[in-house]
Every structure is written in structure tokens, then in C-alpha cells.
Amino acid sequence: MRYERPETIDQATSLLAGAKGKAFVLAGGTDLLVRMKGDDFEAGLVVDIKSISGMRDIAETDEGFVIGAGVPCAALNEHAALHAAWPGVVEAANLIGSTQIQGRCTVSGNLCNASPAADSVPAMVAAGAQAKVSGPKGTRMVPVVDIPLAPGKTSLEKGEMIEAIVLPKRPARAGDAYLRFIPRTEMDIAVVGVGVNLTLGSDGTVETAHVALGAVGPKVVVAEAAAKTLVGTKLEDTALATLAAACSAASSPIDDKRGTVAFRKDVAGVLARRAARIAYDRAGEK
Amino acid sequence: MSFDAAYHEKKLNSVGTRPLRPDGVDKVTGKARYGADFNVPGQLVARVLRSPHAHARIVNIDTSRAEAAKGVKAVVTAADFPDLTNGNAEMYAILDNCMARNKVMYDGHAVAAVAAIDAKSARDALRLIKVEYEVLPHVVDVDAAMLPDAPVLNDSVFTGGVEPTPTTPSNVCNRAEFGHGDVEAGFAKADVIIERSYKTEQTHQGYIEPHACVATCNKDGTAELWVCTQGHFVFRQNCADLLGLDASKLRVTSSEIGGGFGGKTHVWTEPVALALSRKAGRSVKLVMAREEVFRASGPTSATSIDVKLGATKDGKITAGLATLRYTGGPYPGMWAELGAMTSFACYDLENVKTVGFEVLVNRPKVAAYRAPSAPMAAFAVESAVDELAHKIGMDAVDFRIKNAAQEGSKSSYGPVYGPIGIGPTLDAAKTHAHMSAPLGPNQGRGMACGFWFNFGGQTSSNMNIGMDGTVSISVGTIDVGGSRASMALIAAEELGISYDDIKVVIGDTNTLGYNDMTDGSRGTFSSSMATVSAARNAIEVMRKRAAITWDIPEEDVYWEDGHAKAAGSKYGNLSPLSVAEIAAESGNTGGPIAGHSELIADGAGVSFATHICDVEVDPETGSTSVIRYTVIQDAGKAVHPDYVEGQYQGGAAQGIGWALNEEYIYGEDGRLQNAGFLDYRVPVCSDLPMIDTQILEIPNPNHPYGVRGVGETSIVPPLAAIANAVSNAVGVRMSHVPVSPPRILAALKAEANG
Structure with a gap:
């Protein structure tokens, strides 16, 4: 395995382009170094980009x-x-x-x-x-x-x-929040994660909303329909309930060692509701 | 010399104080040598090839390509482990577990091992070994394994303990029954009866340090093993027996130990490392990866338990019945039997019956885990006791006090109790400030009791009085929780010298007589007894030396406050001789001074604890936070209270992890899904509150200082205490441990949907 520490982007990308076998970019290394210790790890090149x-x-x-x-x-x-x-x-x-x-x-x-x-x-x-x-x-x-x-x-x-x-860049009256569920208090991996980003009108009505869900599909899920339900609301209880249901519906998780389908769908809704509330409050403070 | 182990109350100067532990600085600075920190010149690196299947017949293993690979010095398979067990089923199980013989019995079962000049060569060589498997149907669930159509793991197993012995093989290898009285008559007298079923999942001891050893077999038949273990004498015997070595020629040295909790009482890779060394003619180092630790060492049993409990309206339990099914992995054990013995041990019952079934499944061979089998039984019984108390409208503590065992009670597993601590721990719980503290929304309080037998066993110890009057002690029990500090305190008390003048080491197998393992909470109990005995023998020698120095009859010399003193007025001007003064003269009075002790430490007092905990449950996610936790336990006598508290807190922490999140998760293919600390969730620091402790001291009459073992009992109550607290917080009984967020949320939804 070859280790390279290029000093320009061009050098880095040409190293990666010319690599024989698998090539990895090394930044913090917190995933890569752990994987490198595994029995199945094979690499031809590691490019450290920090220089x-x-x-x-x-x-x-x-x-x-x-x-x-x-x-x-x-x-x-x-x-x-x-x-x-x-x-x-x-x-x-x-x-x-x-x-x-x-x-x-x-x-x-x-x-x-x-x-x-x-x-x-x-x-x-x-x-x-x-x-x-x-x-x-x-x-x-x-x-x-x-x-x-x-x-x-x-x-x-x-x-x-x-x-x-x-x-x-951020306009005025904008706020975002992210919440995840883990069975522990830290040092864990999300069973469900929800990001919410809102901008408000001058009267506190949601003007734009973006919601993304983690760990409930093979990749991050953009919950567009769920986000739309918030637009025009002031996050009243019914709006939050609608959001929660829409996020649960947008989730397509699997049963695995970290959680069940039912649990993940439920908690996606719960966390969306809570994250929306935090994002809304943050937006209102600006 | 005869030794009086009986308890005598006396004023104490050292015992009960809290000096710094002698091994502490080395451990926190990284200087201490653990299993993997030891190296010898020219050592090889070993790796083990493990089964990817839960159950399969080994059709063929071809190691020829691996043997020919560059850097490879030895390859072993079961063929290198001839069966020397002479029909000893227990040893055969260990042999088969170390290296699969005809079948692999679980995901992770060792099938071959390689020793090579470096880790990469060893790893590459594993890929060159071709194993041909015939995959067989598997079963991992305890209840499924008992069904008539379950795949049978071993067709030579016929259920023992039943008359007549069955004629068809099954996965139930034994049935054991305990109890007394007539439970049916007892239930007939009950006003209220509850009958419930419980399940607990398999957990691992989760020690931070993986198994590690360095093995050296020499041409002359001698061998050495450096190893992380809870019992080097037992490892010596097991390895020698399995490999056909002379035990006396195998010298085993124990490393510092980064946690064991019962999991380092069994050999796994050590015989493999020795076999590789014997074949290669070089030293071999073998360190398990974390994944291997989870897949192939430990764990504890998964269980399924039914409890039936009846009581009168005024709160007297009339009968208790428990049926307990414990997995043992693929080999027979006595895990359910231990569960059956401990189930009702806290209570004074007129009518009690417990039945334990040992069940074989395609999971790793079960090893002891801190009060093995008791936490699951306590979870079931203490859950039922709690529910029954609620049902008859009685306070959970009062109900237990009314039914608690006491001195003279016949225990549910047979013996009649001496002085015991269950009543006092319950009384202390009742008056503890925690019990009456207010609870907030979504919070619940739970409590539970626990019992463990404790063990004594064979023990030997040497005490050498140095020429400068300082003392060195060798003990043969591994220090897992601060016992070297406790030995020094005990010796300081006996000799009347300073704690700082005493150095305690763990002797290797060639320097001391045989010692049983540090298990059964025996380390401090038994080795302190041997240390007292050795000290008293050394004092006898020092009395003689003082008599020689003074040239007076030996019987006129007595020992007091760390000095030899001349008795009576006729030697009025003789000033007392200190240990240092006697030692300084030893070259002229008969040579070096020492005290030895070899004994069987009988009379380990049984141990009881009561735990109280408060939890807060998020009803929308099922997430549980433990917000307050109190351990009340009888220590007999806390030699070093810090380390007694540490044991209480450690046991509670492990029990909390087991109660809330820890579990082995198997896929449909019978492979372990979470063989790592990311998805096998032991609690992290921020998951736990400060665990408060209250040490009760009800002296054990069979120990000079009243000491009882304290290491295990504290893991027994938490499963039930947490489950009771969660049940009280959410209003739904939780009967499946761990009470993980998905299980709590599912239970809440089921309740809401009627």
C-alpha cells in the first residue's frame, strides 16, 4: 500500500485517477483507520489530503x-x-x-x-x-x-x-436543527436522524421548509411532502402531527440490529416534530 | 500449624481504611503489563480461522497451501489435538470448543490456526486454508431448541435428571429440581396468584481487554505461558491435560487483567497457542480481536423463565414455582441449575419448587458471568414478586421484608442459613432517603433483591519478612478488583506494621501451591484468610527469634502491636522488638523469616443485596435514562471500602447495561450481527448516574475479619430493579430483557391498542 501526502488538489486527483487497485482519501481517518485494521481491507493507495x-x-x-x-x-x-x-x-x-x-x-x-x-x-x-x-x-x-x-x-x-x-448564506428568520435517536447517550450510531431547516415570514409563518431523514432508507431521504406540510403553518399541534405522520410515511427502514421498522417509522415522526420545533424557535429568535 | 479462621471482633487500625492501591499508578499511566503487552525474542504471531456457519459438518480441511506459504511456521487443526480426555465430558467440551473436531457448532467456532513470522503472513495464510463444510440446520433460540422438531445439535445427548432416561436425543441435556414443601398445597392457600413468563437475552462480560497469551513449548518438555486469566493454576491444569503436558512443567504467569467477570475462567486460545508453539518450536503470541471475543468467548445464557407465585391477602407468600430454561451454547453445562438454585434464595418459603433445563443451541459455549445465572432468575422472580405486591396492595419493600429469609431459614436450594444480610439490606432500603424522594413526570422507581452463594476453595500464600522489616506477600489469586491492596491491609493489621511497608504480588504457578481461580467472589475472602494464616505463622517465627535474641523461653514471648514483648515482670528491662529489629537480626537467629499458608477457605458467607433505582422513560421513543441508583449490600467486613464500593458500582453498571441495551443479535443465518462495541451496547459513562452505595457489615463467622465475597451479588438485582422501575414509569409490565427502546415502544403501543 502506498501513502501519499500531496500539496495541491491537482496532485491529489491525479494520484487518485492513476491509482491501481483501491484508492482511499484520508482526511480525519476516523473511519478509514478502523477499516484498515480489518482482515478484509485491501488498498493500493491512500491519499492524505490534509497538507x-x-x-x-x-x-x-x-x-x-x-x-x-x-x-x-x-x-x-x-x-x-x-x-x-x-x-x-x-x-x-x-x-x-x-x-x-x-x-x-x-x-x-x-x-x-x-x-x-x-x-x-x-x-x-x-x-x-x-x-x-x-x-x-x-x-x-x-x-x-x-x-x-x-x-x-x-x-x-x-x-x-x-x-x-x-x-x-442565511436569510433572516431562518433556523435549522438536527436530532437523532441512539439507545445510549453518546458514542453511538443513529437509529433514526432528522434534519429540519425552516425560514419564517415576518408573522412567524413558515415560508420554506426542508426535512431530511437518516437511517430510514439505503441513503438519506429527502422528505419533500412532509416538509411541504409545514409551509404556511406556525407549527401548531396539528401541523406537527401532520409532519410526524408524513415523516413516518416517508421512511422506508429495515429491521436490523439497531432497530425495527415500526420503531424507526414512529421515531422518525417524533424526532421530526421535535426538530421542527427547535428550528422554528431558532428562526424566530433571529 | 492449626489455624483458627473464626471471626473475632477487635479494634482495627488498617482494615477498613482507604489507602491508594499499589497497582493504580501503573495502570493509569499505561505502564502495567496486560496480556498483549508481553513479548519474547523470536515470537511468532498466531491467528485463528473461524467458522462462518452456525452449524456445519467439517467435510475436509486442506491446510497444504497455508503450510507452504512464506513466513508460515505452523498450522494446527483438530488433528493436532488428539483426544486425551479419557471420557471426561467436561474436558472434551473444552477441547472441542478450542478447535472444532467433526462439526462447527456456532458462528466463530475455531477450525484451524496459523503461526507465522508476522500478523500479515498469518492473516494471509488463513485465506489459504480451504475448509469444506456441509451446512446443517441450526437453532439459536432457547425455546425453539426445545421443540420436538428442532435440529438436534448432538445426537448422543439424552436428557439427564429424568426417569426413565429418554430414548431419543434432544437439545435438553439435563433437568435439575430444587425445593421443599408442597407447592400445590401452597397455591391452594393463596388469595392471589400470578403466573408469568419472562425472557432474557444473551450478554457478554464485555471486558475491555481481549484474551491474550504468549506460549512457549521447549524441546525438553517444559513450557511457559504468559496469559491474561482469572486462574493461572486452572489454566495450567487444563492446558496440560488437553495437550498431554506435565502440569508441573508448564509454568503459567498471569498478566494484569483488564476485566474478566467470569469470562477469563475458561481456556479458549491458550491450548491453541501452546500447540502452535510445540509444532513450530518457537514462542507464539495469540491475541483475540474484539470480534473474536464476542463470537467465540464468553457469553452468558439466554433464558426463558416461567414463574408462579401465590400469596395471602396479608402478604405472606404461600408458594413459589419457577421453570427455568438456559442456553449453554453447544455443550452441556449447569447454568439452569444455578438459576434454579438462586431463584428464591432471598425468601423464607414454606413451599417452593424450581426446575432448571439446560438447553443446547448454536451459540458460543457459555462461560461464567458474575454470579452466573442468578441475574436472570432474579429478574423473573423479582418481577413477579413486585407485581404480586402491587396486586395485593402492599408496598414492594414491606412485602419483601415480610417474606425475607433470615438466620435459620431453610433456603430454597437446601442449606439452612446462618447469619445473613437480606433482612438488613431491605430495612436499610426502607429507610433510605432514595426510597422517599419525589419522582417527576414519566419517572418510575423500582427495587429488587439479589443473592449469590460465594465460594472459598483452595488457597496458598507466602509471606517473606525482608531484612529491612518490610514484607512481601505472594498470593495465587488474580487481582481483579483491588485485592492486592486488601491483602496488604490485612497483613498490616496482623503484623501491626504500616500498609506502605507491604508489597503484594501475584505468584506464578511454580512459586506457590495450587490456588483455585478468582471466581465465586473468593479472591479477597480466601486469599486474605491465607494471608492472615501466613502472617500468624510468620509471627510465630518472629516470637521464636525474639526468644533467641533475648535468650529467654519462647513461651515467655508474646506478640502485641507489631512487636515481640517479654511476658511478666522478670524481664522488666527488655524493650519490645519490632518486626524490623527482629528481621535485622535474622541472619544471626536462624536465617530468613517467612510465613506460609496452604488451606481450603471454607465458610464463604452467602451474600445479599437490595437495589433501588429511578428511571425516566420517554414515552414517545421508549428511551430510558437511569436517573438515580442505590446499591445496599452486605460485605461482612469491607477490608478496603473503596474497592467494595467499586465492586457494587461495577456490578450495578453491568446489570444496567444488560437490563437496557446489551444483547446478542443473531441473523436468520445464525450468525452474530453485533460482534463489536458499536452495536453491542455496554453503557458509556454518560449513560449512568453516580451509583450510590451503602455497605452493611454483618460479619461472616467463618473469616477472621468477618469478610464475605462482594464481587458478584451486585449484578443480580439490576435487571429486575430496572425492569420494575420502567414498568412503574410506563404502567406496562416489561417481561423481556433488555428493555430496549423498541421493546418499550412496542409494549406501549400494544397497551394503547388494547
């Missing part, structure tokens, strides 16, 4: 917040403007693993790992985040929702890597 300029920066640009692929989740938490604009995304990122893990792991890695239970992904999808994807053919912007295809499988082509995640 590439800009990879470990959060920049506030005209596009919004540009989060380099090497930025650890803990750094999101320490970025006051980002935290103020996207508290739901930041919280989701900081539910991953332990404090030590959060000091290494990245949202780009969480996304490319393509686990349906990834915590930061529903929050990013609800937020309308884009991935800046670089490859031998140049750079393209891809909605985060289109990166994972199935468990462990992404839409990235050979030689491509995520350079940054871009979170859009």
Missing part, C-alpha cells in the same frame, strides 16, 4: 460557508459565525463519535463514507449544502444529497474527491 492548502480552512465567501474537506467537526463548533448561521449542521457534526473523534473527523468524510446513518448528512441535505467535487476533469458543484447512492457507495467517479462543503 493541501485550504483543506483545513472555513471561509466565509459570497457563496456562504466553504468548509475544507480536512476541517474537523470540532472546528465547526468553534466557528462562531458558522455556528450562528447553521446550528443544526454544527450540532449534527458534533454528535459523531467522541470528543477525541470530533477533533479528527470531517463532514466530507462522513458524507463519502456513505452510511445511511451518517449524522451530518441529513442536516446538510436539509440545509441545501453543496459539495465542491474536484477531479481530473475539473471542479463541479454537486448537491450533498446526490453524493451517497447506497450504503458505502457514492456518485464520485474515479479520481474525484470532495474539496469542500458549501453551506449557503
